[in-house]
Amino acid sequence: MNxxxxxxxxxxxxxxxxxxxSPLCDRLFIAPGNPxxxxxxxxxxxxxxxxxxxIAFCKDQTIDLVVVGPxxxxxxxxxxxxxxxxxxxxxxxxxxxxxxGSKAFTKDFCAEFGIPTAAYRRFTDAxxxxxxxxxxxxxxxxxxDGLAAGKGVVVATxxxxxxxAVDMMIGGGFGEAGAEVVVEAxxxxxxxxxxxxCDGKTAIPLGTAQDHKRAYDGDEGPNTGGMGAxxxxxxxxxEIQQRVMRDIIGPTLAGMRTRGMPYxxxxxxxxxxxxxxxxxxxxxxxxxxxETQVLLPRLKSDLVTAFLxxxxxxxxSITLKWDSKAALTVVMAAKGYPGTVEKGSEIRxxxxxxxxEDVMVFHAGTRxxxxxxxSNGGRVLNVTALGATITEAQKRAYEAVSLIDWPEGFCRxxxxxREVERERG
Ligand code: AMP
Ligand code: GLY
Numbered sequence: 001m002n003x004x005x006x007x008x009x010x011x012x013x014x015x016x017x018x019x020x021x022s023p024l025c026d027r028l029f030i031a032p033g034n035p036x037x038x039x040x041x042x043x044x045x046x047x048x049x050x051x052x053x054x055i056a057f058c059k060d061q062t063i064d065l066v067v068v069g070p071x072x073x074x075x076x077x078x079x080x081x082x083x084x085x086x087x088x089x090x091x092x093x094x095x096x097x098x099x100x101g102s103k104a105f106t107k108d109f110c111a112e113f114g115i116p117t118a119a120y121r122r123f124t125d126a127x128x129x130x131x132x133x134x135x136x137x138x139x140x141x142x143x144x145d146g147l148a149a150g151k152g153v154v155v156a157t158x159x160x161x162x163x164x165a166v167d168m169m170i171g172g173g174f175g176e177a178g179a180e181v182v183v184e185a186x187x188x189x190x191x192x193x194x195x196x197x198c199d200g201k202t203a204i205p206l207g208t209a210q211d212h213k214r215a216y217d218g219d220e221g222p223n224t225g226g227m228g229a230x231x232x233x234x235x236x237x238x239e240i241q242q243r244v245m246r247d248i249i250g251p252t253l254a255g256m257r258t259r260g261m262p263y264x265x266x267x268x269x270x271x272x273x274x275x276x277x278x279x280x281x282x283x284x285x286x287x288x289x290x291e292t293q294v295l296l297p298r299l300k301s302d303l304v305t306a307f308l309x310x311x312x313x314x315x316x317s318i319t320l321k322w323d324s325k326a327a328l329t330v331v332m333a334a335k336g337y338p339g340t341v342e343k344g345s346e347i348r349x350x351x352x353x354x355x356x357e358d359v360m361v362f363h364a365g366t367r368x369x370x371x372x373x374x375s376n377g378g379r380v381l382n383v384t385a386l387g388a389t390i391t392e393a394q395k396r397a398y399e400a401v402s403l404i405d406w407p408e409g410f411c412r413x414x415x416x417x418r419e420v421e422r423e424r425g
Contacts, residue, residue, distance in 0.1 A: 002027045003304070005338070006048050006078070007069025008034050009354035010331075010364035011383040015303075016040040016071060017360070018296045020342060029061065034102055035373060036363025048073050051081040058087050067307060071286050074265075075147060076100040090307045092285045095261040099252070100285035103182045103380040104145045105151075110280060113255035115248055117280040118272075120184035126170040130182055133162045139186040144169045146177030150225065155174065155186065183244070189274040190418075191281065194232040194241065196249045196269070197306060199315040200262035201229055203249045204243060207298065207322070208233040209291040210418070215338060217414045224338045225379060228415030230328040232296040235273060243280050244271065252283075265309055275359035282371070293362050293382040294327040328416050329384040330391035330401050332409045334365070337378035345408035347373045347380070353370050358386040380409060390419040 003019055005028065013036035020028045021039035028041030031048055046057055058066060066082055068091035070274070071109050077094035092096075098105040110117040114288055118141070123129035125402070133140055133156075142165040144152035152174055156162035162183075169178030195206035211229040215221035236244070248269060256263040268284035268291075296303070300321040309318045313412060334341035343365075364383060365377020383400045387393030394416045401411060 001025065001304075003029070004058060004061070004063045004066045005033075005037070005069065006066065006073055007028045008032050008037070008363045009069065009289050010080050010379065011287055011292040012069045013362040013364070014292045014381075016133070017069065017362070018299065018303040018316050018422045019067065022299065024302065024303050028200070029063070030380045031057075034363045035369045038368075048078065049076065049156050050077060050141060052076065055082060055085045055087065058082070058085075064088060065304070065308065065311070067091070067194065069102050071097065071147065071284065074285050082159060088311050089185065090311055091265040092259065092263055096256060096263045096265075097285040098285040099256075099267070100262070101147055102145055103143050103306060104180055106283055107182055107184070109259070110253060114312070115251050115255075115280055116277065118180050118187050120178060121353050122182055124170070125223065126166050126182050126346070128169045129166045129170070129181055130163050132183060133166070133377045134159065136183075137385075141184045141186055141331040142163045142166055142169065142175045143184065144178035145180040145182060148177045149190045150172040152177060171238050173292070187272040187274055187279055187281065189272045190235055192236050192271050193288060194236060194244050194269045194271055195287065195291070195295060196245070196255060196267045198263050198265060198267050198308055198317060200264045200308040201253060201257065201313065202315040203245070203253050203267065204315055204318060205245065206266065206320070207231055207238040207295040209294055210235070210286065211291060212412060212415055215412075219411050221337050221349050224333075224357075225333045226288070226290045227412045228277065228329055229288070229290045229294050230393065230416045230419060231291070231298060231327065232328065236271075240273065240278055244269065248278065248280055267352035285370050289364075290292065290329050290331055293329040293384050296358065297327050297360060297386060298323045298325065298385055325337070325386040325388060326390045326393045327363075327384060327386050328390055330397050330411050330415050332381040332383065332401065332406065332411045333378070334375050335408055335410055336360060341375075341378050342408065343376050345375045346367075346404065348405040348407070349403050350381075353383060354387075356400050358402075359396060359400045360384045361404075375406070375408060379390040380406075389423050391423050394420055
């Protein structure tokens with residue numbers, strides 16, 4: 001079959017690698033893709049916001065399956081439009097993608113269906129939000145309702161900080177996304193991510209991970225899209241995972257059916273493991289980046305078969321097999337990230353890094369410039385390694401990083417520290 005993958009990040013390189021490895025895949029196209037995805041298929045310069053153009057391409061190339069990587073096209077209803085045109089697309093509809101696209105939607109949904117999450121209030125009026133914050137106390141969390149590229153959350157430890165966040169968001173700092181804010185209770189605990197593959201009525205676990213959101217060592221510095229990740233997340237014990245499936249994922253699938261918007265695709269639950277058990281921090285309607293770069297290298301089963309089963313509503317017939325090895329990925333970013341970065345610096349040494357056993361280098365913000373590979377964004381490479389333990393995967397990943405010659409880049413030197421400390425005992 002012919003497959004079109006939408007996206008251009010490290011997540012999409014990992015997806016392209018997995019999809020192309022499937023015996024079911026004849027031809028793989030990636031729109032727009034990156035130099036990494038081009039190793040596994042054909043990159044096409046489609047404007048993915050132009051849905052009629054995507055549909056025309058699919059008909060032209062007899063595409064049998066479209067896989068949507070990022071959230072923006074999901075929230076924009078690409079899956080709805082492809083489906084209406086008679087094409088098979090993997091991912092939630094526009095309505096279902098509200099679980100990521102609107103925090104207010106998700107909070108109300110959790111309240112209605114008894115899904116454990118932080119207590120909250122919604123506000124469109126800044127003064128009302130601030131009065132509530134004063135009466136509630138700090139720490140408290142202020143969130144823009146809509147998509148804000150991962151920057152829409154402020155965990156405030158003072159009234160000044162909380163009020164400034166309210167003013168900035170309702171004042172238009174994130175455009176329409178902040179016209180409404182959610183103010184919620186601060187949850188204490190360790191964070192972990194749980195992924196489920198869903199077909200509208202059945203969900204099956206798709207692995208666990210933990211990421212590092214802060215830019216610098218010791219989890220210091222500004223928030224980023226993610227500087228590294230590892231899988232599995234041992235804190236999500238089999239018992240806790242069962243509880244997540246029973247108390248969070250299961251009721252979500254049932255609730256979305258009740259709402260008339262059955263959820264198909266990936267459900268990525270950001271969890272806080274509190275003393276009262278796992279609580280939902282947020283949902284994403286897609287795979288994580290860089291979490292995908294540690295989930296897929298551990299998946300032994302055929303990804304295309306699994307995605308097709310989700311589209312066709314037959315996930316109850318599927319069991320996924322996983323490598324017993326652990327995976328860890330280190331993000332190499334351009335100096336200055338998550339602020340402004342210079343593009344166009346040359347990167348060498350990827351073949352040497354990939355020559356190491358159980359090492360894969362996934363591209364994100366790279367560009368081919370003649371024979372030179374150059375940087376083309378903030379997060380540029382994901383260096384993934386497998387190992388018997390997280391400690392071993394970490395050692396191998398950093399050995400690979402040391403072989404990459406890119407003076408204009410940087411990475412954290414402590415990805416996986418929490419797990420490495422735990423393994424040390
Ligand atoms: P989100 O974009 O909703 O994942 O939030 C970004 C980050 O803010 C999360 O990864 C948490 O570290 C933190 N966060 C969000 N909500 C809460 C909460 N209710 N309590 C504590 N931390 C939170
Ligand atoms: N790494 C976090 C995310 O993909 O949302």
